Amino acid sequence: MGPLFWVNTAYSYAVVLSAASSVWRLRRSTRGLLRRQATTMLVAVLAPLVCNLAVVLPGIALAVDVTPLAFAVTGVLFAYAVLQQDLLRLVPVARSLVVETVTDAVFVVDFRERLVDVNPAGHALLRPDAGPRDAVVGRPFGDLVEAVVADSVRAGEGETVVRLAGGNHLDVRTRWIRDDRGTPLGRVVVARDVTERLQAQRALERANERLRDQVATIERLQADLAEEAARDPLTGLRNRRRFVEDLTARLRTTVETGRPLSLVLLDVDHFKAINDAHGHAVGDDVLVEVARALGAHARPEDVVRYGGEEFVVLLPHLDTDAARARAEDLRAACAGVRVGVESLRITISAGVATAPEHGTTPDELLLSADRALYEAKGGGRDRVALAD
CATH class of the missing domain: 3.30.450.20 (PAS domain)
Structure with a gap:
C-alpha cells in the first residue's frame, strides 16, 4: 500500500461519495415511492464502501477482503429496486x-x-x-x-x-x-x-340576462292574468274572491289599529224589470255605467266589487256617519247614470255597515250591510239605510 494506492483509494471514494450525495439530495426532495427508491439506492451504494473501509483502514484491516461480498448485497438491492420499486420505469420528469x-x-x-x-x-x-x-x-x-x-x-x-x-x-x-x-x-x-373563455362568459351573461327578462315577463303576465281572473269581465270590478281577500286583510288591520272600516252594499232598483222591459243588453249597459260611476267617485283607497246586480264599496277609515254621507254621494252619482233608453231612470238603494260595531268578519259585515240594504228597499228604495 504505497502512496499511489492511497491516491487511487481517495479518488475512488470521492467518486462514490459524490454519487451518494446526489442520491441523498434526491431522497430529501422527494416523497412516497421515489423516496423509497432513493433509500434503496443509497444503501446499495454505501454497502461496499463501508466494507472496503473496514479492509483498507489501518487499525481495522480485516484479514479477508469482504468487498466482493458487499457488491453482492448491492446487486440484490438494485434488483429489488428494479423489480419491486419500478426503478427504471417510474422516474421524475425534468x-x-x-x-x-x-x-x-x-x-x-x-x-x-x-x-x-x-x-x-x-x-x-x-x-x-x-x-x-x-x-x-x-x-x-x-x-x-x-x-x-x-x-x-x-x-x-x-x-x-x-x-x-x-x-x-x-x-x-x-x-x-x-x-x-x-x-x-x-x-x-x-x-x-383567455379570449374564448371571456367570450363564452359574456355569452352566458347575455343569455342569463335574456332569461331574467323572460322570467320577469312571465311573472308580469302571470300577475296580469291573476288580476284579470280576479275581475268581472263585464264591469272590470273585482269579483267576490278577490274582494273577500281584501276585506279580510283590511278587517285584520282594523282590529290591530282600532281604526274603523265601513262597507256599503248597493243594489240597482228594479233591475229585473229593466231586463224584462228593455232586454239583457240594456241591463248590462246599466251595470257597466253604474260601475263606471262608482269607480269615478271612489277614493283611491276605496275598493269596489261587483256581483250580480249588487255592488260593494269598502271605505277604509270612515266611521258610520262618514260612511253614510259617502254612500249618499255614491247613490246620487248613480242616479245620474244614463243609457241609450231615454225613458229609463236609474236608482240605487244602499246599506251601510261599519266594523267593528256591525261585525269583525267578512260574513258578519256583509250580512249586516245586506240587512240594511233590504231595509232601504223596504222603505221605498232610492235611499241609504244603516245597519241596526
Missing part, C-alpha cells in the same frame, strides 16, 4: 421539460427586468420583431412584449387580465422568485390566452 411542453406562456424575468428564460408558448407572444428564441434572452422584458403586459408584470405579484392590441385577452399571473433567505431574484410570469 421540470424544464414540463415548462417546454406546457401550452401556457412562461417567462422568467430577473430583478433588472431582463428576460432570463422563455418557453416556446411564451416566445409566440413576443413582438414579431423580437427575433429567434435564443436571441431574446438577456434583453429588457418591456422591449419584447406589449406595454400592457410589461406594466402588469412591473406592478408586482398578482393576477390580472389585459387586452392586447389584436383584441385577445391574456390572464397574466406574476410570482416572485426568492432565494433561501427570501431575497427577490426575479419574477416568473405565466400568461394564458
Whole structure:
C-alpha cells in the first residue's frame, strides 16, 4: 500500500461519495415511492464502501477482503429496486421539460427586468420583431412584449387580465422568485390566452340576462292574468274572491289599529224589470255605467266589487256617519247614470255597515250591510239605510 494506492483509494471514494450525495439530495426532495427508491439506492451504494473501509483502514484491516461480498448485497438491492420499486420505469420528469411542453406562456424575468428564460408558448407572444428564441434572452422584458403586459408584470405579484392590441385577452399571473433567505431574484410570469373563455362568459351573461327578462315577463303576465281572473269581465270590478281577500286583510288591520272600516252594499232598483222591459243588453249597459260611476267617485283607497246586480264599496277609515254621507254621494252619482233608453231612470238603494260595531268578519259585515240594504228597499228604495 504505497502512496499511489492511497491516491487511487481517495479518488475512488470521492467518486462514490459524490454519487451518494446526489442520491441523498434526491431522497430529501422527494416523497412516497421515489423516496423509497432513493433509500434503496443509497444503501446499495454505501454497502461496499463501508466494507472496503473496514479492509483498507489501518487499525481495522480485516484479514479477508469482504468487498466482493458487499457488491453482492448491492446487486440484490438494485434488483429489488428494479423489480419491486419500478426503478427504471417510474422516474421524475425534468421540470424544464414540463415548462417546454406546457401550452401556457412562461417567462422568467430577473430583478433588472431582463428576460432570463422563455418557453416556446411564451416566445409566440413576443413582438414579431423580437427575433429567434435564443436571441431574446438577456434583453429588457418591456422591449419584447406589449406595454400592457410589461406594466402588469412591473406592478408586482398578482393576477390580472389585459387586452392586447389584436383584441385577445391574456390572464397574466406574476410570482416572485426568492432565494433561501427570501431575497427577490426575479419574477416568473405565466400568461394564458383567455379570449374564448371571456367570450363564452359574456355569452352566458347575455343569455342569463335574456332569461331574467323572460322570467320577469312571465311573472308580469302571470300577475296580469291573476288580476284579470280576479275581475268581472263585464264591469272590470273585482269579483267576490278577490274582494273577500281584501276585506279580510283590511278587517285584520282594523282590529290591530282600532281604526274603523265601513262597507256599503248597493243594489240597482228594479233591475229585473229593466231586463224584462228593455232586454239583457240594456241591463248590462246599466251595470257597466253604474260601475263606471262608482269607480269615478271612489277614493283611491276605496275598493269596489261587483256581483250580480249588487255592488260593494269598502271605505277604509270612515266611521258610520262618514260612511253614510259617502254612500249618499255614491247613490246620487248613480242616479245620474244614463243609457241609450231615454225613458229609463236609474236608482240605487244602499246599506251601510261599519266594523267593528256591525261585525269583525267578512260574513258578519256583509250580512249586516245586506240587512240594511233590504231595509232601504223596504222603505221605498232610492235611499241609504244603516245597519241596526
